[in-house]
Amino acid sequence: MKSDIKLAFFTNPQRETAVNGLHRAIHMATNLGCKCLISEELKRVGFPWADEIGDQKPDFMLAFGGDGTILRAADEAVKYGTPILGVNFGRIGFLSEVDPDGLENGLKRLISGDYELDSRTMLRCSVNGGTPHHFLNDVLLYKRTFSGVAEISIDVDGLFAGSVICDGVIASTSTGSTGYSISAGGPVIAPGLDALIITPICPHTLTSRPIVAPAEARVSFSMKSAGCLSVDGIYTSDIDAVDVITVTRDGVKVDFVRFERQNIYELIRQRLS
Numbered sequence: 486m487k488s489d490i491k492l493a494f495f496t497n498p499q500r501e502t503a504v505n506g507l508h509r510a511i512h513m514a515t516n517l518g519c520k521c522l523i524s525e526e527l528k529r530v531g532f533p534w535a536d537e538i539g540d541q542k543p544d545f546m547l548a549f550g551g552d553g554t555i556l557r558a559a560d561e562a563v564k565y566g567t568p569i570l571g572v573n574f575g576r577i578g579f580l581s582e583v584d585p586d587g588l589e590n591g592l593k594r595l596i597s598g599d600y601e602l603d604s605r606t607m608l609r610c611s612v613n614g615g616t617p618h619h620f621l622n623d624v625l626l627y628k629r630t631f632s633g634v635a636e637i638s639i640d641v642d643g644l645f646a647g648s649v650i651c652d653g654v655i656a657s658t659s660t661g662s663t664g665y666s667i668s669a670g671g672p673v674i675a676p677g678l679d680a681l682i683i684t685p686i687c688p689h690t691l692t693s694r695p696i697v698a699p700a701e702a703r704v705s706f707s708m709k710s711a712g713c714l715s716v717d718g719i720y721t722s723d724i725d726a727v728d729v730i731t732v733t734r735d736g737v738k739v740d741f742v743r744f745e746r747q748n749i750y751e752l753i754r755q756r757l758s
Contacts, residue, residue, distance in 0.1 A: 490596055493522040493543035493567065495558040496550050496574075498530045503549040503574040506585050510547060510572070511535055513592055524561075543567050545595060545742065551575015552622075552664070556717045559607070559621045559739045568602055568740040570595060579663055579752060582742055594744055602740040603747065605660045606679045606700055610716050610732050612724070619737055620717040622661035626730060627653030627686065629711050629723070634689055636709040641698050646683075649693045653686040654706060656732045663753060671695045675749060681732065706730040 492514050496503045511521045521535040528537050546567045548558035555571045562569050571581030572588055583591040594600055609617040610624045628635035637654050639646040657666040659674040662682050667673060671684035672695060679700035685693050698704060712724040724730065 489518075489520075490545070491520045491522055491541060491543045493538055493546045493565075494527070494535070495524065495546055495548045495554070495561065496527070497554050497557075498527060500550055500554070500574065503554070504530075506572065506574055506588070507547075507549045510549070510588055510592070513589055517592060517596055519592075519596065545570055547572060548581075549574055552577060552580050553718060555580040556620075556622055557719055560619065560717070560719055563607065563619060563737055563739050568742050570742040580660075580741065582744060591744065595742060599744070601743050601746075603676070603743045604738050604740050605676060606658060606734065607737045607739055608656075608658055608681065608700065608732055608734050609737070610656075610714075610730060612714065612722065612728050612730055614731070617735075618716045618720045620661075620719075621658060621739060622664050622717050623655050623657035623666060624717075624730070624732055625653060625655055625665065625715040626706050626708065626724065627713055627715075628708075629713050635712055637685075638707045638709075639683060639696070640705040641696070642702050642704075646696060647693075649685045649688050650690065651685040651688040651693070653712075655682075655684040655686060656704060656706070657682045657684065658700070663749075666695075672697065673749075673753060676747075679734075681734075700734045703731065703733045706732075 496507050522538045523535045546562045547570045548555045549572045573581035607619045607621050609619045611617040634650050636650050638648045655666045659680050662674040666684045669684045669686045674680050681698045683696040714722045714724050
């Protein structure tokens with residue numbers, strides 16, 4: 486059976502269960518006639534029967550792990566314009582579509598074209614107008630020390646939206662609204678609604694509440710003291726008091742493979758109960 490489909494496989498090489506699942510998936514995909522591609526990092530730890538991605542464009546990327554691994558896969562997938570199939574080897578798995586037991590059936594449906602694409606908006610973050618970093622979930626701006634609080638000013642489309650004394654601020658996409666933001670008291674936003682959610686972390690006031698802005702808004706943050714920045718947990722940087730962190734949209738999206746219509750509300754009840 487020859488499918489002529491190129492599948493790129495992505496996982497954290499330190500996660501043994503996910504690596505074992507990836508081994509099994511590559512054997513399945515090879516038997517189904519697919520060409521299997523992996524990163525240089527994975528090639529170094531094994532997988533002699535798969536080729537390095539190099540400059541080849543995969544048709545799909547299969548990410549094995551939890552949501553953190555899938556976020557890293559999304560950062561790679563947008564470079565190729567490749568849809569992602571998430572295979573859940575994590576604890577929650579909001580972004581995944583199949584569990585390990587359903588992998589073989591998922592591969593067959595993928596190859597036969599029996600799927601739909603779920604398009605998710607990514608936002609971008611830059612410091613002082615420098616190199617932008619795209620994110621699917623969230624940006625975290627927080628104080629550098631354990632003691633004390635941070636004072637963070639927020640502007641939306643050039644208008645002052647307020648200053649909050651807190652431990653930090655989360656700027657999340659609709660996809661990221663079920664991540665750190667929901668733990669900090671932020672709202673759940675349906676994935677089909679493009680929005681930018683600004684959620685304070687442990688605000689030192691009773692009146693500070695999350696803000697939901699349009700995804701196309703240009704939101705700027707500045708701190709009155711040194712802090713830290715984390716973008717999807719992938720890119721981190723120290724921030725000085727003079728720095729301006731800007732979050733906005735530039736049209737980048739990432740597609741996820743779905744075999745069934747996703748009920749985000751049921752998923753929240755299942756995964757967070």
